[in-house]
Amino acid sequence: MKANYVNEGLLVVISGPSGVGKGTVCKALREMMPELTYSISATTRSPREGEVDGVNYFFKSVQEFEKMIEEDELIEWAQYVGNYYGTPRRFVEEMLAKGQDVVLEIEVQGAMQVKEKYPQGIFIFLVPPSFEELRQRIIHRGTESESVLNLRLEAASDELKQIDQYDYVVINDEVDKACERIRAIVMAEHCRTDRLKISEDA
Numbered sequence: 515m516k517a518n519y520v521n522e523g524l525l526v527v528i529s530g531p532s533g534v535g536k537g538t539v540c541k542a543l544r545e546m547m548p549e550l551t552y553s554i555s556a557t558t559r560s561p562r563e564g565e566v567d568g569v570n571y572f573f574k575s576v577q578e579f580e581k582m583i584e585e586d587e588l589i590e591w592a593q594y595v596g597n598y599y600g601t602p603r604r605f606v607e608e609m610l611a612k613g614q615d616v617v618l619e620i621e622v623q624g625a626m627q628v629k630e631k632y633p634q635g636i637f638i639f640l641v642p643p644s645f646e647e648l649r650q651r652i653i654h655r656g657t658e659s660e661s662v663l664n665l666r667l668e669a670a671s672d673e674l675k676q677i678d679q680y681d682y683v684v685i686n687d688e689v690d691k692a693c694e695r696i697r698a699i700v701m702a703e704h705c706r707t708d709r710l711k712i713s714e715d716a
């Protein structure tokens with residue numbers, strides 16, 4: 515008898531309120547877990563300083579984005595604080611079929627759409643150690659005007675209410691600890707009994 519794990523990629527959705535540090539955690543995770551594949555989202559938001567098209571996001575016009583929606587090129591999409599964000603389908607599906615684990619770093623509305631389409635996905639909610647900490651992080655990022663900042667804080671407060679829709683909660687008290695927790699989740703998910711494949715010896 516030979517025991518192996520099923521060669522099918524896991525879809526790992528990392529979600530949580532804006533400012534919780536999803537981007538920072540995912541950046542550190544890339545170093546800690548280079549074996550994961552990270553989906554690149556499309557957005558109509560303007561690039562921030564240092565952001566590169568095709569690396570951080572695919573930056574699109576509203577017209578281009580709406581065409582992607584019409585042509586069903588996105589697994590999920592959402593309007594978030596006045597801009598569109600969405601996950602291109604083809605790349606994710608190809609990687610999963612190859613057995614690669616794929617990470618989506620997306621906000622809550624999008625994560626809920628993914629949950630409907632891919633209930634077998636792993637849904638991880640990243641939370642700040644406190645709401646005050648979240649406020650400080652958004653303020654210190656300093657990239658948003660005051661009105662956008664307030665909208666993001668309102669959105670964050672709504673997003674936190676969705677926590678029980680997720681399989682796992684990771685507190686982002688320290689980036690390295692948060693990454694370790696995510697690594698532990700991914701490893702445990704790979705070891706689930708339903709991923710075991712038994713075959714006869716050759």
Ligand code: 5GP
Pocket residue numbers: 530531532536555556559590591592594599600601619620621622623624625
């Ligand atoms: P930001 O403008 O700060 O880069 O992103 C704003 C929010 O959009 C963040 O919560 C981020 O995780 C989320 N986001 C980024 N890409 C996607 C995506 O493809 N789909 C959805 N639904 N949200 C996304």
